[in-house]
Amino acid sequence: MNQTRPGPVQYAVLALLATVFLYPIWWAVSSSLKPAAEIISDPLSIGALTLDNYRAMFADVPIGTGFANTALVLVVRGAMTMFFCPLAGYAFAKYDFPGKNLLFGVVLLTLMLPTLVLIIPLLLEMSALGWVNTYQALILPGSIDAFSIFWMRQTIAAIPDELIDAGRVDGAGEFGIFAKVVLPVIRPGLAALAVLTTMNVYNDFVWPVVAVNDTSHQTLQVVLATLAQNVTGNRIGADFATVWGELLAAGSIALLPLLVIFVLLQRHFINGILAGSVKG
Template sequence: MITLGRIGRYGFLLLVAAVSLFPLMWMVLSAFKPGGDVIARPFAFDFDQLSWTNFREMVHTIPIGTGLRNTMIVVLVKGALTLLCCPMAGYAFAKFDFAFKRALFGTVLTTLMLPTLVLLIPLLLEMSELGWVNTFPALILPGAVDAFGVFWMRQIIAEIPDELLDAARVDGAGELRIFRSVVLPVIRPGLAALGVLTFINVYNDFVWPVVAVNDTGHQTLQVMLSGLARAAVVGQLGDAASAWGQLLAASTVAAVPVLIVFVLLQRHLIRGVMAGSVKG
């Protein structure tokens, strides 16, 4: 039955959705507008004049293909390390008793409270000593075993009944077999959610890549976008209107992978968040 209250709730949700989606839709449509119209008529759209000009000029301005390739390499390798190590660490903290367990877990949680800027100089000095500056290991290894991922997995695995694990041990299964055959299938929603969150965080990361890498061959997409925005602001690209059109085109290209991942995996993200919202 349709009631006035339900109509009001749905109307409010539609309003919130429209406000949230408007900047994204404006960016995408403006990327296809002529450069002059982006500044002269920012909120006017003539669909007869939409073209791919900004995208063609953007390709010649920055090596966006290289940026996408570098970003995907970092996302895939770093994400794989996160999804491999964090569940194993979470399993150990949730289901094993060992010396200094609480102290170690408390130390892991403490790292969550450290601002990223505090770690930049020590990490950069470490990468320099290892000779990894301007390399993929510098982009991938720091933060691959994320404290939030360990905490997330620990909270989810803690809800698995000990009787289920004990039954597997009685049947002669070793701990690795139990982890692979019993724990992983149970925590699959939470693991999928961690994968989505890791993808978004690594894909959007800017601060560490801009510090660790300064050559174009290893720059990630976010660093290239920042360079393009800086060039547009200071007028290094000549025509200001064309520069902002290229920036909107590059931003649209950069948003596509995140949107695809979210649309395809939003159900797993919601299920994983619900699975992780438990007391451990």
């Protein structure tokens, strides 16, 4: 098949877009390595490099605690999402049972509810269970969400029924068919779900700031949001430039995990995104 190769104009447009998207990241990282005063006085220059902002940030802000709490929530909640949501999607895609369409419609209806609408009911539920200021409150709500179920249902629905029937003929059990037949086929979709789940959990701010109000359970995003308050509270006479220097240092460190995950899984992520749009 003849394919048109991108020309110089297309490459120029792509280079321009890449510059627009990458420049803020480059500026934030480079500015975090500058003396705090220069960030305000000459924000576009590249002067002497220093790690003072990072040293001060680690001394003033419990960013290590935020990373540890976020990692714990991400691992446990991500494992629950990656285990239960594909199973639910498989049931909706390949099984017939009474009320299936109605139940799936109810699941889809929950996607229309804004997060803020659910905050008060969830907080009341956590309070009734005695889970406020606990890891359970950070992990369990939203660990099995409607979008992930819908995503897995659409991905698994594209698998031919004959492939599953062949597994049954070979004597495999239902869970064995799911583990040995379905999962290898939907790996791109699982990789895309893993990236999306990681981004959602890592960037979540509204629910952690409501469910937890003690510093020992604060996630990274809550720590970053209260960074200015922590800096000015821990250091007498801290000025605006100092806050900006430490904020950029913390933001640069917080950026690294997501950047690494996306670079490692970008091929699977793109394949998973495109899988549902290709009919074979």
